[in-house]
Amino acid sequence: MGADNAAQTLGRQTRLLLGAAFIAAAASLLPLDTVHIPLSAYVPAHSILEFVSIVIACLVFATAWYTPSRESSAAVVVIGIALLTAAGLDCLHLLSIVGMPDLVTPNTSQKSITFWLAARICATLGFLAASYLPATAALPRSRRRWVAAGFALYAAAVTAAALYGESSLPTFFQAGTGTTVLKSLLESALVTVLAWIAWRYYRSARASQDSFEALMFGAMGMASLTELFFANYALANDTQNLLGHLYKIASYGLIFQALFILSIRKPYQRLAIKTQGLLDANEALRVQSLALESTATPVMVTDTTGKVTWRNHASRTLKPAASEEDLNLFAPTVTPDPEVAIQMRNRLDAGEVWRGRVRLESALGQDLYLERTVTPVRNTQGLLVGYVSVSEDITEKVRTENRHRRILETALDGYWVTDTHGSLLEVNAAYARMSGYSTQELLGMRVHDLKLADEQDDIHARMLKVKQLGQDRFQSQHRKKDGSALYVEVSVNYDLATDNFFVFVRDRTEYELSAATKQDLERQLQHAQKMQALGQLTGGIAHDFNNILASILGYSNLALSRFVPDKESKLAKYLQEIVLASERARDLIAKMLTFTRTQPSGTLKAITPSLVVKEVVAMLRPSIPSSIQLRCNVESDQAIRMDAGELNQVLVNLIINARDAITEQGLIDIRVRKVRIKDALCAISHQRLSGEYLAIQVADNGCGISAENLSSVFNPFFTTKDVGKGTGLGLSMVQGILQRCGGHVVVASTLGHGSQFQLLWAAESRPPAQHSAPVRPSGDSTGTGQTVWVLDDEKAVGGYVGELLADAGYKVRVFTDPLHALSAFKTDHSNVNLLITDQTMPGLSGLQLVGLLHGIRADLPVIICTGFSQGIAAKELESHGIQRLFIKPVAADQLLQVVADILVPHMQGALK
Numbered sequence: 001m002g003a004d005n006a007a008q009t010l011g012r013q014t015r016l017l018l019g020a021a022f023i024a025a026a027a028s029l030l031p032l033d034t035v036h037i038p039l040s041a042y043v044p045a046h047s048i049l050e051f052v053s054i055v056i057a058c059l060v061f062a063t064a065w066y067t068p069s070r071e072s073s074a075a076v077v078v079i080g081i082a083l084l085t086a087a088g089l090d091c092l093h094l095l096s097i098v099g100m101p102d103l104v105t106p107n108t109s110q111k112s113i114t115f116w117l118a119a120r121i122c123a124t125l126g127f128l129a130a131s132y133l134p135a136t137a138a139l140p141r142s143r144r145r146w147v148a149a150g151f152a153l154y155a156a157a158v159t160a161a162a163l164y165g166e167s168s169l170p171t172f173f174q175a176g177t178g179t180t181v182l183k184s185l186l187e188s189a190l191v192t193v194l195a196w197i198a199w200r201y202y203r204s205a206r207a208s209q210d211s212f213e214a215l216m217f218g219a220m221g222m223a224s225l226t227e228l229f230f231a232n233y234a235l236a237n238d239t240q241n242l243l244g245h246l247y248k249i250a251s252y253g254l255i256f257q258a259l260f261i262l263s264i265r266k267p268y269q270r271l272a273i274k275t276q277g278l279l280d281a282n283e284a285l286r287v288q289s290l291a292l293e294s295t296a297t298p299v300m301v302t303d304t305t306g307k308v309t310w311r312n313h314a315s316r317t318l319k320p321a322a323s324e325e326d327l328n329l330f331a332p333t334v335t336p337d338p339e340v341a342i343q344m345r346n347r348l349d350a351g352e353v354w355r356g357r358v359r360l361e362s363a364l365g366q367d368l369y370l371e372r373t374v375t376p377v378r379n380t381q382g383l384l385v386g387y388v389s390v391s392e393d394i395t396e397k398v399r400t401e402n403r404h405r406r407i408l409e410t411a412l413d414g415y416w417v418t419d420t421h422g423s424l425l426e427v428n429a430a431y432a433r434m435s436g437y438s439t440q441e442l443l444g445m446r447v448h449d450l451k452l453a454d455e456q457d458d459i460h461a462r463m464l465k466v467k468q469l470g471q472d473r474f475q476s477q478h479r480k481k482d483g484s485a486l487y488v489e490v491s492v493n494y495d496l497a498t499d500n501f502f503v504f505v506r507d508r509t510e511y512e513l514s515a516a517t518k519q520d521l522e523r524q525l526q527h528a529q530k531m532q533a534l535g536q537l538t539g540g541i542a543h544d545f546n547n548i549l550a551s552i553l554g555y556s557n558l559a560l561s562r563f564v565p566d567k568e569s570k571l572a573k574y575l576q577e578i579v580l581a582s583e584r585a586r587d588l589i590a591k592m593l594t595f596t597r598t599q600p601s602g603t604l605k606a607i608t609p610s611l612v613v614k615e616v617v618a619m620l621r622p623s624i625p626s627s628i629q630l631r632c633n634v635e636s637d638q639a640i641r642m643d644a645g646e647l648n649q650v651l652v653n654l655i656i657n658a659r660d661a662i663t664e665q666g667l668i669d670i671r672v673r674k675v676r677i678k679d680a681l682c683a684i685s686h687q688r689l690s691g692e693y694l695a696i697q698v699a700d701n702g703c704g705i706s707a708e709n710l711s712s713v714f715n716p717f718f719t720t721k722d723v724g725k726g727t728g729l730g731l732s733m734v735q736g737i738l739q740r741c742g743g744h745v746v747v748a749s750t751l752g753h754g755s756q757f758q759l760l761w762a763a764e765s766r767p768p769a770q771h772s773a774p775v776r777p778s779g780d781s782t783g784t785g786q787t788v789w790v791l792d793d794e795k796a797v798g799g800y801v802g803e804l805l806a807d808a809g810y811k812v813r814v815f816t817d818p819l820h821a822l823s824a825f826k827t828d829h830s831n832v833n834l835l836i837t838d839q840t841m842p843g844l845s846g847l848q849l850v851g852l853l854h855g856i857r858a859d860l861p862v863i864i865c866t867g868f869s870q871g872i873a874a875k876e877l878e879s880h881g882i883q884r885l886f887i888k889p890v891a892a893d894q895l896l897q898v899v900a901d902i903l904v905p906h907m908q909g910a911l912k
Contacts, residue, residue, distance in 0.1 A: 053090065073133070357371055475490070627666075636674050704755055782900070789812075
């Protein structure tokens, strides 16, 4: 039945149930349980009603059981068997009613109700099982018997228990009070289960195009109302009991109607539909035969050997034959190319359809191209009876394709044709040259095979966009056969008729590489300008701040040495705290100056970094928590050019940073080895690195660095640590040191998975021999009345140095103006034994002043003390005859020792 009929049936059943429910509700408002029918009238009426329901149940069983297995479903069979079993128990219920002749044992209400409830439970269980079985799944005869046997055993067990074990059964009826609560509870449970079954059939009926589910919905709903009546009556002979039997008959009638439609009427309807289908098919075949004869498409029908048994007018016109009986599908007259004929035969012998292109020669000697499809034809038993060949004249299409192919093969740009799955259907030679693959290799690949891994997700989205817009133009990266990147510009069009993409690909690798090089140079320039500006700013601040620190540190030390004899006093402790704070400030300024000194040193020596690494690891191992594993692996002993002390500083900073990045347990892995770098970006110089390097890798599995912070880790004062736990100068110092020694660093980090800092140097050919320089013992740092001039534009700094030297036994004269000092030197220069001067001063710099003074007296020893040494090269100091350069604030004992070391040999030379 159609969907419309099924919907109409569902509507009718819904209205029927609503009416029945309304009647039941109205009956519940009436005192029907008090209206008792005399037993003399009740017993015949009850017997008639039960007999009608038993007859309908037997009809349902007969309909289900004797319908052929292929037409009767498992659900129908279960319903039939369940109703037959319930009918048998209802018959025993009928015979055991008080007032009927005794059956085997005396009739009682308890025995009658037992048979009655057993019948209702049996029917309900059958309905429930059927609701979960497919309406179309057949049940074999052998399984039918097993189901029937199961229900028969159930009926036999109930009968034996009711007839011979009545005393052991639960009490369902008590004389004088009527039915028990247990009986009412069982009836209520049956009402609930039947309502659930009705709901299941209702849902199935809404989604089905068959009336069976709709009728079963009505039947189960009526059965639920039936059990509702049976649950409410008090005595067997009241009016509600009879109403329940009437509803039960209606329920059984709907079930019989549903099974009749499914098992009897529906097969006849299918037979009628098939008959009409055969008539329609015959008419269609007749029309198709006429159409095949009149169509312009060449069609041939052959037997299993390929002999042509029929062909239409178009085929005869395309390839006339002297004798139709000699035509064969596999012969040269029909298929000239023997390889094509063999391929066709092999494919057809395998039972598959063959499609291919066939070239024929016309009567005028011109080439004809046919797109031929040969299909095996089988009879109703599946046996092969021949082949049907349908051809399409594509001569003009082939000529156009050849012309286009010659154009595309001479193009400089690459060309593709792909389907919607990304498979390459056609590729020209230009793209084969670009990618490094052969044309045959490309035709077996997909677009996904040519794209880089990080662009795989964009392919599907790009195809959808091109389908919507019809065309698109964009830039992308492909992967060549050798694994290198191919930068391309892509222009793509989508053809709706063929469902294919037509793509032109232009190579722009050289342009991208030049643009990348330009971008790298611009980035390096910007970085250099930023560091230069930052260095100038830091240098200016450092100069003034070091002068201030020199005064604070110097006068604090003088106060400690001169006026605080008790070193345990509070004043001594206060001054010591000032000295310690000043020294921490001095170290902080030194770190700030480290990353501003970027020029390479000319005195770098070759060192073996593996030795420094081992020393640093041994030094730091006690300070690393035991929960963190510190692992060192040296794979190369090659040398690099760098100061060993600065390498020590770099490693200490990186290892401490790695330690702080690990919260509880973790690993710090340090490796020294040779590596080959390909197109990596240096994090401090922003240069592209390629080639072999000696690498020191410091890796950890700590918290890692986020992508947005990765580019800022070497910026001064930038830190991701908590407040008070980092100055942000550690990695900036690493940057300054590596820039001075020509090193590089490549950083890789993932948030939550640790970081790796890879320090890179150009390796030396062999490690240097390690020599320890002899240490010259220091002599007495006190003076013997030598004259020392002190020049500093900061009065406090000059005053401190003057007092320090005076206490050490020197004659000191302090100047704050370089021009004043120059004028005094011109007047009296013979008694000056040493000049200690600042570098940055108003009027004249320290080096400019020294040049003028040496013009007057060339042997004058000079020491320069400056707050910022940037811009003073070692060669410049040597050319001006500067004995020593100090960075303020300088330690008092160090300054006195250097002054003594200069003046003692100088005075000895003067005496000679």
